[in-house]
Amino acid sequence: MYVIGIDSGSSTTKGVLFDGTTLLEKIIVPTGFNPSQTIRELHRALKKDHEVYTVTTGYGRELLKEADKKVTEITCHGRGAAYLCPSSRAVIDIGGQDSKVIVMDQEHTIKDFLMNDKCAAGTGRFVEVIMRILHQDLCDLDQYVQGVEPTKISSMCAVFAESEVISLLAEDKEGASIARGVIQSICDRTAVFARRLPIEGSVFLSGGLASSEVIRSSLENLLGIEVTTHPLSQFTGAIGAAIIGYSKHTRSKDRTTKV
Numbered sequence: 562m563y564v565i566g567i568d569s570g571s572s573t574t575k576g577v578l579f580d581g582t583t584l585l586e587k588i589i590v591p592t593g594f595n596p597s598q599t600i601r602e603l604h605r606a607l608k609k610d611h612e613v614y615t616v617t618t619g620y621g622r623e624l625l626k627e628a629d630k631k632v633t634e635i636t637c638h639g640r641g642a643a644y645l646c647p648s649s650r651a652v653i654d655i656g657g658q659d660s661k662v663i664v665m666d667q668e669h670t671i672k673d674f675l676m677n678d679k680c681a682a683g684t685g686r687f688v689e690v691i692m693r694i695l696h697q698d699l700c701d702l703d704q705y706v707q708g709v710e711p712t713k714i715s716s717m718c719a720v721f722a723e724s725e726v727i728s729l730l731a732e733d734k735e736g737a738s739i740a741r742g743v744i745q746s747i748c749d750r751t752a753v754f755a756r757r758l759p760i761e762g763s764v765f766l767s768g769g770l771a772s773s774e775v776i777r778s779s780l781e782n783l784l785g786i787e788v789t790t791h792p793l794s795q796f797t798g799a800i801g802a803a804i805i806g807y808s809k810h811t812r813s814k815d816r817t818t819k820v
Contacts, residue, residue, distance in 0.1 A: 562810060563611045566803025567628075568637065568796070569600045569621025572657030572686060572769060575796050576603045578611070579803035581811070587796055596621040616806035618798050620658070632805055634798050635663055635674050641801030642765040643669035645791040650762030653755055653780065653788070654797070655747070655770045657686045662755045673758055684747075685769045691726055691743045695736040702740070703775050709735065711742035722746070744775055752783035763787040767797035 563585070567576040570592060578586040588606055592599050600621050607613075617628040618637040634654075638661065642652045652663040663674040692699045712734055714722055722743070729739050747770075755764075764786055770776050771794035781788040793800065 563613045564803045564806040564810065565604060565607050565613050565615040566637070566799040566801065566806060567600060567604060567607075567615065567617045567619075567622075567625065568634065568798030568802060569596055569617060569619040569624060570657055570798075571620055572689070573795070574599050574603055574619075574621070575799040576607050577796055577799045577803050578607045578613075579800070579807060581807045584793075584796075584800065584803075587793070587799075589795060592621070597624040600625045601627075614806050614810040616802040616809075618802045630806060630809060632802055635661065635671065635676070637798045637801030637805065638767055639663050639665055639669060639671045639801065640804050641797035641799070642767060644800055644804055645793060645797060646763070646765045646789050648763055649765035649789065651755075651758070651760045651764045652797075653751060653764055653766050655685055655751060655766075655768040655776070657689075657769060658684060660684060660751055660754065660768075662758055662760075664758050664760060675754065675757055677754055687722070687747065688743060688770060690723060691740060694723070694726060694730075695740060697736070697740070702744075702773050706737050706741040706744065706775055709737045709741050711745040712738045714739075714742045714746040741775075744773075745779065748776060748779040748783055752780060755784060760784070760786060763789055765794075765797075766790045767794045769795055771795065 564579045574592045575589045577584050615628045616630045617625050618632050618634045622631045638652050638654050642649050654661040660677045664672045697705050771790045777788050
């Protein structure tokens with residue numbers, strides 16, 4: 562029996578195929594303007610001719626009628642982080658549309674969480690917009706800002722911050738310095754947000770920006786706590802969904818067998 566976990570986010574949709582031990586396949590695609598079609602196509606690509614149990618999470622978790630179970634992203638990110646980094650006791654997820662902080666106990670049971678979905682200035686979407694204005698590829702973020710001092714970004718709103726960036730460019734400020742300032746601004750806000758919860762132990766960084774060493778190290782310095790990540794950090798929610806699905810299906814199968 563195979564399990565599919567799908568995390569339908571605002572920017573990207575992630576999916577994994579899991580057999581209870583190994584992640585057999587993983588897919589990530591832009592969510593685009595039709596998230597319902599995107600999640601269906603991704604599910605079809607992973608399912609092939611397998612018999613599957615499917616769990617969805619994220620903003621679009623209600624969009625796949627074939628799903629056997631729908632789980633909140635808080636639960637899935639906690640379970641996925643525990644799989645990718647068993648030593649983690651908290652998760653910081655900087656997603657495309659929101660940011661989340663999740664605190665777990667020794668057994669990785671979620672104790673508390675906070676979600677910030679009110680302002681885009683602390684999210685991955687803001688970085689995407691700024692890098693587009695600077696005509697730079699988001700994948701080259703670390704290399705682009707390496708060794709430069711950040712230009713202070715004072716605006717607390719994504720709309721005004723974008724206007725501020727355009728004004729700074731008009732003043733001949735270096736693009737890399739502006740990008741570094743945007744990163745610093747996001748990390749400052751995320752750290753303030755995270756300190757509202759009692760974090761004890763290492764933090765796992767998930768989401769699309771988790772691949773950035775500049776962001777990881779900046780958060781670590783600001784929090785004074787070890788911040789780790791993983792090459793599959795962007796799949797954290799989908800992996801958590803798959804693990805939850807496998808556990809759910811196994812328990813259901815065991816009960817049926819006993820009867």
